[in-house]
Amino acid sequence: METYMDTLNQLSTICFGHGDGFGINTNILETNIINLSVVIGVVVSFGGDALRSLLDNRKETILANLQEADLRAKEAQEKLAAARLQLEQAQTKAQEIRQQGTITAEQEKQLCIKQAEADMARLEDVKQQTLRLQQQRAMSQVSQQVIALALQKVRQKLQDAANSAFHTSVNNSNIAFFTKYKV
Template identity: 35%
Template sequence: MGIVGSVLLLATEAAEAESPGGFGLNFNILETNIINLAILIGVLFYFGRKVISNTLSERRSNIETAIREAEERAKEAAAQLSDAQQKLTQAQAEAQQIRKAAEENARSVREAILARAAEEVERMKETAARDLDTERERAFAELRQRVVAMALQKAESELRSGIGDDAQQRLIDSSIALLGGNT
């Protein structure tokens, strides 16, 4: 018979001792509770000590393992954060370099375009000036030809009508003046 059986036997004997006629209930709370609690604590202490000790030690080791794993994950996260921050810093530096290079490239392209435009404008001015000079010379040559032709026509008509020496001299002088000579 085990401890539980012994406890029941003691409780039964105690009840029989108080009531001689058989089984009875002991209503004295202090006597019954103290005995019951002592027995219960003794049983729990005897049987539960190993179970509770094993459960607590297992729980402690689980907690320690969880703490170690959390610390390792925290270290890994800190290392990853450091790497990410370093990569971000590098990326920002590279972006700054790319931006500076793009600005420099844009500046040089703009200057090249402005230089080409200035050269083109200058070339167009020179071409326009040459064309103007050519047109002016052509216009003067055409005008001279017309003046000469008109002078010749007038001279011929004067010759046919019989002009005098002083009229011929005036005609020659005016023709020469028209052609740009001096009299």
């Protein structure tokens, strides 16, 4: 701190003299110009190197930061390109899945139609078989009713015509028939 004050006193002495008023002191020994030039030279030589070193370090740091930023930008570009490629692949895959889904849906539709047609044909066959069975049952019932009615009429006729002469003639005819076959 004293050096700073001494330097200020010396500057004021150079510029203003010893209080005699305003003027320039031309006495080299009193103004201490030699000391000032030595101090300025030392400050410039040591301070200049430090300042140069500081500026060089700052320059290297800035260059390193720029290189790192360039590297990060390249990495970001590569990641962006990879992401775009993945997006394109995903879109292609999604399109394939949609197409496959459409094809599968169409195949399922055709399969359902064929299955329904087969079921309809089977049901038609069952219907025809059921109709034939019902017709056979109806014919069987009608036949049984006709036979029952015919038997009833025959019985009725037999009962109406069943007198003793008729029975005797039937019995005689059967006896004659069986006697022919006697061996």
